[in-house]
Amino acid sequence: MLRALALSLTLFLPLAVKAEAPSASDLLQQMAHASRSLDYQGRFLYQFGAEVSTMDIRHAVIDGKEYQRLTHLDGRLVEVLRRGDEVLCLHPDGSLTRLAHDQGGPFNLGERLARDVPEQYNVLVDGDSRVAGRIATVLRVAPLDTHRYGYRLWLDDDSHLLLKSETVDGSGVALERVEFVTLALAPRLSQSDFAAPPSSHENALQEVPGNTPDAHLALEAQWLPGGFEAMQEDWRRSEKNRAPVAAQGYSDGLATFTVFVEAVSDGSVEEGVSRVGPTVAVSRRLTAPSGAYLVTLVGEIPQATAERVIGNIRVHDNRH
Incomplete structure (x- = not known):
């Protein structure tokens, strides 16, 4: 027993x-x-x-x-x-x-x-x-x-x-x-x-109100990795006396990246890729019916993913 x-x-x-x-x-x-x-x-x-x-x-x-x-x-x-x-x-x-x-x-x-x-x-x-x-x-x-x-x-x-x-x-x-x-x-x-x-x-951190007259650019990501969704759009100033830069963030709940778009007037903008640790930055010049733009993606995603996302970004100018 x-x-x-x-x-x-x-x-x-x-x-x-x-x-x-x-x-x-x-x-x-x-x-x-x-x-x-x-x-x-x-x-x-x-x-x-x-x-x-x-x-x-x-x-x-x-x-x-x-x-x-x-x-x-x-x-x-x-x-x-x-x-x-x-x-x-x-x-x-x-x-x-x-x-x-x-x-x-x-x-x-x-x-x-x-x-x-x-x-x-x-x-x-x-x-x-x-x-x-x-x-x-x-x-x-x-x-x-x-x-x-x-x-x-x-x-x-x-x-x-x-x-x-x-x-x-x-x-x-x-x-x-x-x-x-x-x-x-x-x-x-x-x-x-x-x-x-x-x-x-x-x-003081400079605020750029969402109803600024220059806030006319709209971003469209035609491809995103599964699970990534757009967060709230905002506007930022990159330097003094420059027009606001459209900034659209995306996240899957853990990883995040942001796409910045600003209008450019000539072809002197620099394209390229840089990486520090998990953060990648990819810049591409985009030509649309409304003009030329510099599109930059910065975030913690693999470089191949970043390049595919930025290759499928479309910019719309609401004034046209």
């Missing part, structure tokens, strides 16, 4: 353990909650293409309000400070720029993944590893086609914080990497750790 009971426990115990293991979706939700709710401080490496920089991060929730300070530790001293809905960029000359919204920063990928993983990706638990001396669970976000990059994530087993992330190409080569090298949980942080120094002046 005892032998039969022992045998039954041996058979069913592994099944119980597997049933309790969190799914990839559960792990992503735990990661997002941890990044917003925990107090932590550390240093991490940020690799973008061949460039590597070191940054310091402080994060805390004080009186129900989320605070974060990102500080560049090499090169020019630049800081990004978030206090609730307020986002400030502090510059080396003592000036600051008040940003309209949070740009996300190096850990934006984790937030995007936690919201919803598009159907064009498959998320898999890919074993265990160690980052900054801490045991981590590895997740792999694999694209189901060649029109977007994949991602790898390392989640702290104890706190569920994102310890490391990589954006990888089709060969598995890391194009962008964020990796903690030191991490302290529950540090004693106060509002003074997120104070902005006295500013010499504040830079």
Whole structure:
């Protein structure tokens, strides 16, 4: 009787353990909650293409309000400070720029993944590893086609914080990497750790209203990779005293790119392709019945995808 009971426990115990293991979706939700709710401080490496920089991060929730300070530790001293809905960029000359919204920063990928993983990706638990001396669970976000990059994530087993992330190409080569090298949980942080120094002046971001008389260009993408949809169209000024540039963003929920179009008066504009890390920029001159335009795509998608998209962009001038 005892032998039969022992045998039954041996058979069913592994099944119980597997049933309790969190799914990839559960792990992503735990990661997002941890990044917003925990107090932590550390240093991490940020690799973008061949460039590597070191940054310091402080994060805390004080009186129900989320605070974060990102500080560049090499090169020019630049800081990004978030206090609730307020986002400030502090510059080396003592000036600051008040940003309209949070740009996300190096850990934006984790937030995007936690919201919803598009159907064009498959998320898999890919074993265990160690980052900054801490045991981590590895997740792999694999694209189901060649029109977007994949991602790898390392989640702290104890706190569920994102310890490391990589954006990888089709060969598995890391194009962008964020990796903690030191991490302290529950540090004693106060509002003074997120104070902005006295500013010499504040830079104003120039708004271009949507009803500007020059806002007459309309973009049409005749081919997009599956899952990509147009986001809200906006207008931006590239330089002083220049006409607004039409800017149309596209996203599949993870990857994003933006198409810029501006009218040109001669054939001196430069076409070309450049890549830094996962970001590609492709510029092409387009001739339409209404005139000549410079079309530029900038985003985190493979070069072949970017060139196919920009080759199928059409421009309409609503004045004609």
